[in-house]
Amino acid sequence: MANLQDLTEAVIKGDEDKIKLTILELLNAGTPAKEIMDDGLIAGMNIVGGKMETEEMFIPEVLMSAKAMSAGVEILKPQLTDEENAASGTMILGTVQGDLHDIGKNLVKMLMEGAGFSVIDLGTDVPPAAFVDAIKEHNADIVAMSALLTTTMPKMKETMEAMENAGIRDQVKVLVGGAPVTENYADEIGADGYGYDAGSAVRIAKEYMTN
Amino acid sequence: MTTICSNQQALNSPLAKKLSEDQCRKLYWACLEILERTGVQLFEQEAVDLLKKAGAHISDGNRVRIPAGLVEKAFATAPKKITLCDRNGKRVIQAGGHQSYFGTGSDCLNILDHRTGERRQAVLKDIEEGMKLCDALEHIDFVMSMFLPSDVPQETLDRYEMEAMLNYTTKPIIYVTTEFSGCMDAVKMAEIVAGGPDALAQNPVAACYINVTTGLRHNKEALQKLLYLSEKGLPFTYIPSAQGGVTAPITIASTMAVNNAGVLAGLVISQLKREGAPFIMPGWGGNMLDMRTTIQPYADPEKRGQAIDFAHFLGIPTFGLAGCSESKLVDEQAAAEAALTLFTDAIFGGNFVHDVGYLESGLCGSLPQLAICNEILSWLDAFMKGIEISDETLCLDLIDEIGPEGQYLDCRHTLDHFRERWYPNLFDRSSYDGWQAKGGKSLGERAVEDVDRILQEHKPEPLPKDIAKAVHKVTEDAESKI
Ligand code: B1M
Numbered sequence: 001m002a003n004l005q006d007l008t009e010a011v012i013k014g015d016e017d018k019i020k021l022t023i024l025e026l027l028n029a030g031t032p033a034k035e036i037m038d039d040g041l042i043a044g045m046n047i048v049g050g051k052m053e054t055e056e057m058f059i060p061e062v063l064m065s066a067k068a069m070s071a072g073v074e075i076l077k078p079q080l081t082d083e084e085n086a087a088s089g090t091m092i093l094g095t096v097q098g099d100l101h102d103i104g105k106n107l108v109k110m111l112m113e114g115a116g117f118s119v120i121d122l123g124t125d126v127p128p129a130a131f132v133d134a135i136k137e138h139n140a141d142i143v144a145m146s147a148l149l150t151t152t153m154p155k156m157k158e159t160m161e162a163m164e165n166a167g168i169r170d171q172v173k174v175l176v177g178g179a180p181v182t183e184n185y186a187d188e189i190g191a192d193g194y195g196y197d198a199g200s201a202v203r204i205a206k207e208y209m210t211n
Numbered sequence: 212m213t214t215i216c217s218n219q220q221a222l223n224s225p226l227a228k229k230l231s232e233d234q235c236r237k238l239y240w241a242c243l244e245i246l247e248r249t250g251v252q253l254f255e256q257e258a259v260d261l262l263k264k265a266g267a268h269i270s271d272g273n274r275v276r277i278p279a280g281l282v283e284k285a286f287a288t289a290p291k292k293i294t295l296c297d298r299n300g301k302r303v304i305q306a307g308g309h310q311s312y313f314g315t316g317s318d319c320l321n322i323l324d325h326r327t328g329e330r331r332q333a334v335l336k337d338i339e340e341g342m343k344l345c346d347a348l349e350h351i352d353f354v355m356s357m358f359l360p361s362d363v364p365q366e367t368l369d370r371y372e373m374e375a376m377l378n379y380t381t382k383p384i385i386y387v388t389t390e391f392s393g394c395m396d397a398v399k400m401a402e403i404v405a406g407g408p409d410a411l412a413q414n415p416v417a418a419c420y421i422n423v424t425t426g427l428r429h430n431k432e433a434l435q436k437l438l439y440l441s442e443k444g445l446p447f448t449y450i451p452s453a454q455g456g457v458t459a460p461i462t463i464a465s466t467m468a469v470n471n472a473g474v475l476a477g478l479v480i481s482q483l484k485r486e487g488a489p490f491i492m493p494g495w496g497g498n499m500l501d502m503r504t505t506i507q508p509y510a511d512p513e514k515r516g517q518a519i520d521f522a523h524f525l526g527i528p529t530f531g532l533a534g535c536s537e538s539k540l541v542d543e544q545a546a547a548e549a550a551l552t553l554f555t556d557a558i559f560g561g562n563f564v565h566d567v568g569y570l571e572s573g574l575c576g577s578l579p580q581l582a583i584c585n586e587i588l589s590w591l592d593a594f595m596k597g598i599e600i601s602d603e604t605l606c607l608d609l610i611d612e613i614g615p616e617g618q619y620l621d622c623r624h625t626l627d628h629f630r631e632r633w634y635p636n637l638f639d640r641s642s643y644d645g646w647q648a649k650g651g652k653s654l655g656e657r658a659v660e661d662v663d664r665i666l667q668e669h670k671p672e673p674l675p676k677d678i679a680k681a682v683h684k685v686t687e688d689a690e691s692k693i
Contacts, residue, residue, distance in 0.1 A: 059500070150359060
């Protein structure tokens, strides 16, 4: 008989087939979908996150786990209530205007998806107005901006102002990151959070969703 | 000036190779295959038009597939040797083949302040001091800005960098600009210093460092810079940044194939714009993302050597990368990584070798670390020389004359030749007691003192007042436009 522990281990191993099978078995046995999600999949991803921070797991392994977990989430989704589904959160992500660096942003995207977020990726060189439009269109919970250049960091501030002007600043949490960005800068422009790497960004985003 | 050159005398000076000629050929064919089959995306219409006219296949507006023949043709006109001059027009760098020159990197956001030991954001003054130091260090052959000034308007920071480089050293410059307008302004400044556009093209004091998004995706600014500089006949690097495991497959061969397909696309466009345009290609191959820390490592051993072999095979001068470290401090790791990377680039024969003095994977710089690198380069300069085996150096008559029981300390021959041998400056060779008598200091401490002494004593030749003023006007004009 499958148990939640098996599921957690399958997430850590990134074993998509095992995850799908185990979820079906657990559902058949009457385990609530919410419990499978929280105590199986998310519990597994939390361990993966920890192993990434202690550098025991390498990024491709983490991404494999994240991908496998997403496949599991797809099976669970129809079984969850709307309220439970919304709890995972929608995120708008992009590299700010004038900036073409996207490697860090793409890492953030993949890890966020692995953590269960539905991520709308606007790509690179994203103007403030495009962030605003996307927030409205997708009714987003979190806006995540990446900048790798000191010359483009001010665009983060401009994007914040554009959200303010559109009257939607209070609807979302704003998360920023990228090599030249600091905790201080995030405070200075009034962002809600700063992630020094992709893993810490995920940790903060998850906190927003539980609070 | 460094005289490092591997392969100077056949079988008589150090030389290293990783790739055989057939391996280079296979890699080259892979690049050609990628260009013909997969093609590149070019975000600048003029580049697309030039290629279309030359016979390339265009689809989806900007996806360009380039036939092999166009690449072959480009090699016929691309220069195999590139000259850079000092600020006074002296042709001090002749880069190509196995001849190596060394210089700093650009745009470190932070500095490890040698006066306080603190890591802080860099300011314009740091660039000025860095350039002064470079001006004095014998084995630094060209300069890049080292730091990114946080205390100037960020839209025009590249103008401040160029101005500081021109003002505080006479050595040749490799400049970086965020956007195309900054590149035109840097050229404007260089033209003022050289005495006009023709004088600059004949005796270029500066080359531009161009970065390209990836091997197969060429951003607008990169292509604008390439076209502009090609037309003017001014030298530039064209460096796509394919990253193994992220924007290219993880294997070294494949990352190199994707990246160099992009290099060759750039080469073709440059030669179509103007035959003879001085083009410099990357001297490292197989960049990776560290999959544990998500850092792009600079001192990675596996990306070294093979790209220089490949460039020698193609006959295009390289932009090497060495003297850099992942370390956060001027410590044992920093010294080891700097020494190993400088050693490999010297022995393989990279040409414009930059990033000397980089710490923290390109995010921090340190003046004492640069002074230590200068010492390593001095060591390498001595190591890389061939050995003369001649009657004078063998001196068999003298050996016979002195015989088994004599000594050589007071011989004329010793006096004539002992200064030819290498002596360290920063590295310590004292006895234990002698070292203690001098304060018992570590290499790092001695480097800090050396930097302080140079900054106090060295006076770089200033730019003539009117020239400096005209150069500054370019910065002012740029500023008034924001
Ligand atoms: C929303 O929440 C979050 C939370 C966390 C977030 C986040 C968002 N975003 C990132 N994070 C965080 O999590 C990630 C993973 O843990 C981390 O992301 P990172 O992106 O930091 O890390 C990546 C995983 C790996 N790191 C990287 O990908 C960046 C590495 C370095 C070497 C770098 C690269 C690779 C590139 N570059 Co550029 N580049 C440099 C970089 C130096 C460095 N050491 O950082 C830097 C940033 N570049 C610089 C420069 C000068 C430039 N670059 C340019 C171009 C490029 C390439 C295209 C060649 C390439 C980018 C390729 C690509 N597709 O992204 C040019 C600008 C182009 C433009 N308009 O954007 C150009 C101007 C050079 C030129 N003249 O062409 C320097 C900064 C200058 C400045 N003003 O600040 C620079 C520090 C290098 C240097 N020392 O000179 C964290 O920061």
